[in-house]
Amino acid sequence: MRDRRNFQQPCFVLINVHFCARPWRRTCLTSHDPVGLCVDSGLLPRRREQCSCPFKCCCFSRYFFTRNKSTLVAFAVGKKYEPGNGFNLIGAHTDSPCLKLKPNSASKKSGFLTINAETYGGGLWCTWFDRDLSVAGRVLVREENGKLVHKLVKIERPIMRIPMLAIHLYRDIYREGFKPNNQTHLAPILATSVKAECEGRGQGQEGSSQQHHAALLDILAAELGRSDPADIVDFELNVCDTQAGVIGGAAREFVFCGRLDNLSSTYCAARALVDSTPNEDALSEELSIRGIALFDHEEVGSSSAVGAGGPVMRDAMTRVTRCLSDGHPDAVERCFKKSFLVSADMAHALHPNYPEKHDGDHQPKFHKGLVIKTNVNQRYATNLVSSALFREVGKRRGILCQEFSVRNDSPCGSTIGPILSSSLGCRTVDVGAPQLSMHSIREMCATDDIDLSYRHFVAFFELFSEVDGTLSVDEIPAELPVIDDVPCNTL
Ligand SMILES: [Zn+2]
Numbered sequence: 001m002r003d004r005r006n007f008q009q010p011c012f013v014l015i016n017v018h019f020c021a022r023p024w025r026r027t028c029l030t031s032h033d034p035v036g037l038c039v040d041s042g043l044l045p046r047r048r049e050q051c052s053c054p055f056k057c058c059c060f061s062r063y064f065f066t067r068n069k070s071t072l073v074a075f076a077v078g079k080k081y082e083p084g085n086g087f088n089l090i091g092a093h094t095d096s097p098c099l100k101l102k103p104n105s106a107s108k109k110s111g112f113l114t115i116n117a118e119t120y121g122g123g124l125w126c127t128w129f130d131r132d133l134s135v136a137g138r139v140l141v142r143e144e145n146g147k148l149v150h151k152l153v154k155i156e157r158p159i160m161r162i163p164m165l166a167i168h169l170y171r172d173i174y175r176e177g178f179k180p181n182n183q184t185h186l187a188p189i190l191a192t193s194v195k196a197e198c199e200g201r202g203q204g205q206e207g208s209s210q211q212h213h214a215a216l217l218d219i220l221a222a223e224l225g226r227s228d229p230a231d232i233v234d235f236e237l238n239v240c241d242t243q244a245g246v247i248g249g250a251a252r253e254f255v256f257c258g259r260l261d262n263l264s265s266t267y268c269a270a271r272a273l274v275d276s277t278p279n280e281d282a283l284s285e286e287l288s289i290r291g292i293a294l295f296d297h298e299e300v301g302s303s304s305a306v307g308a309g310g311p312v313m314r315d316a317m318t319r320v321t322r323c324l325s326d327g328h329p330d331a332v333e334r335c336f337k338k339s340f341l342v343s344a345d346m347a348h349a350l351h352p353n354y355p356e357k358h359d360g361d362h363q364p365k366f367h368k369g370l371v372i373k374t375n376v377n378q379r380y381a382t383n384l385v386s387s388a389l390f391r392e393v394g395k396r397r398g399i400l401c402q403e404f405s406v407r408n409d410s411p412c413g414s415t416i417g418p419i420l421s422s423s424l425g426c427r428t429v430d431v432g433a434p435q436l437s438m439h440s441i442r443e444m445c446a447t448d449d450i451d452l453s454y455r456h457f458v459a460f461f462e463l464f465s466e467v468d469g470t471l472s473v474d475e476i477p478a479e480l481p482v483i484d485d486v487p488c489n490t491l
Helices: 034-040 172-176 193-198 214-223 260-275 312-325 331-338 384-395 416-424 447-468
Strands: 061-067 071-077 087-093 098-109 112-120 133-142 148-154 189-192 232-241 246-248 254-257 289-295 340-344 371-373 402-404 427-432 434-436 443-446
Touching: 071 260, 071 312, 087 260, 087 416, 087 447, 098 133, 112 193, 112 232, 148 214, 148 232, 189 193, 189 214, 214 232, 254 260, 254 447, 260 289, 260 340, 260 434, 260 443, 260 447, 289 312, 312 331, 312 416, 340 384, 340 416, 340 447, 371 384, 384 427, 384 447, 416 427, 443 447
Parallel strands: 087 289, 087 340, 340 427, 371 402
Antiparallel strands: 061 071, 071 289, 098 112, 098 232, 112 189, 133 148, 133 232, 246 254, 254 443, 371 427, 434 443
């Protein structure tokens, strides 16, 4: 329900006061759509960022916008906000390694209709074999009036599979290991040619130039409520696992689910923002703007129009600050200096079967909360000040966290933290919940760590402005003289 009191044709979108009470493990965490994730968390409705109408701040303003339906920024303005104050942000990524359908997805070989798919990111591709697969993504549909409409779609039933080669034909696997070729061995099977022809969908011979299989277009059209598959102009579809996330383990202490990296972080961030701003009173003492920024394309380096390496974050912070600052000349620059980013991305838990992969004194474990990631070579943006402030907000709520530093003889991963920190100049800490099986089609983490992440993020939103006010790093000592105005010719 839209809060009409504060809806003044904003360029961004008002976030609903209420949130959906549906269980997260069946909705948000298994969602392939970050907008759906936020809507499920109570952030709705939305309007177009491209709108040129003036953004007006109200005393209780909560907004979000999306770019490309895959990157999302949401924020709530504190009631004590003053021009030039900063953003207290949690950033995360929405994408995960997967197979994406190629522009010409249809292929036929050996009596099967197969799908041409491209590998996206660094997936553990061997885990995609023998899974019950489907597709999810977005489709452009032509309406009767000729307009093109953008729609999200997910086929729930398993419609394709990448079968393993039987062991009887693959004895080498014992000696050489499983080494599939990503071009020739990762093509999902959609149907048999003979069955497709029986159903009138078998047009085209092997090697013909049909763009997409008619069988796939029929399924998509039915899912979208269209009688004519020709209404589908084109699509961007990901191959996805159909198995839902579950709670597992003898004591029900685990989450078994695809894409925990990084939907676990995006869910906890969105939920923490909504729950830390339930009403006007919750923002009555807030000096800053609380926000989340969820980016696409992290798994392929973040350099895109909607990735963390693009202009989204700078655009959003600049535009919001200008709108709220009534012409203050340096409000935007001061905003970047005062802002703080929690870069949230899942961490590698200690694997009991491979303990040698971790530094002996930096071994993230389940049930011990968020991992603060530090790397002096700046693969992570954490430093003394950012880690201390983040630790402190948790400590005030009795929430502990743990430390990670990579082995010196091992390469170190990276996150959106250094990318945003270096482009915006804001203080940043890299954190993440510990997990196993990262980049497998089916990952694993601990339920406790989801809870601890969520509570630490809530503490960050609710306490950070106060804690930050107690620490000054670049302040000029009082005993030093301050030069207010130096004539140019004396420099
Ligand atoms: Zn990640």
